[in-house]
Amino acid sequence: MTGTHRWDVLLAVAAGGALGSLARYALGAALPSPAGVATLLGNVAGCLALGALMAVLARQAPQPRLLRPFLGVGVLGGFTTFSTYVLDALATAYDGHLVAAFAYAAGSVLASLLAVVAGVTGARRLLDRPGRPA
């Protein structure tokens, strides 16, 4: 299956995933409670960063070949997580806090979508600011 893939791209994805996961683990260790806060913050920050990265890459020609696999797929993909989010929501519901579980589930999605938009818009604005060499 890997025969058709470039080894440097695979290596960039794996190395990025290791670093992003380590950063997610460190954030979780720094903010152990209440459950879900570290995951929510990490996911929102990762969405903001991915929005900005994609806006910057859209202006790059030619595209730096390993930047998106390393930073986008690897680091930010590994830093953000969906499985822990889902289990946190289930645990909150299981404890009887149904409203909190729903608010966490829906709020995470909404905050992350807004973060992507903020990242894209913010990066474009910085790139377009007057006085920046074209």
Next chain:
Amino acid sequence: MTPAMVMLGGAGGALLRYLIDLRVQRGRTTAFPWGTLAVNVLGSALLGLLTSWVLAAGTAGGAVFALAGVGLCGSLTTFSTFGYDTVQLITQRRHRHAAANVVVTVLAGLAAALAGLLAGGALWG
């Protein structure tokens, strides 16, 4: 020890996510991000299963959970690509695709995690 396990699992999870996404999207012309949906549902089921196992195994399961749970499942699943894909669909005025992506990903993820937890409970409970 634990950070190294997380990094190792995280590298494998990101690699798996990249390869599964390429495989699922290959030959598809649809705008719907099936690849990301697939890894998020798969990773949620796996983390449910692992959570059941670690509840039964106790502290002895810590290193395995750091590798396979925090590292692999955490990195196999992603929120950033899910969020970015959804915003892209909205920008392309594919509102129904965007809404379906959110609803299906969240509901299928919850159902998969619950199925994993229940299967693990039956196996090790």
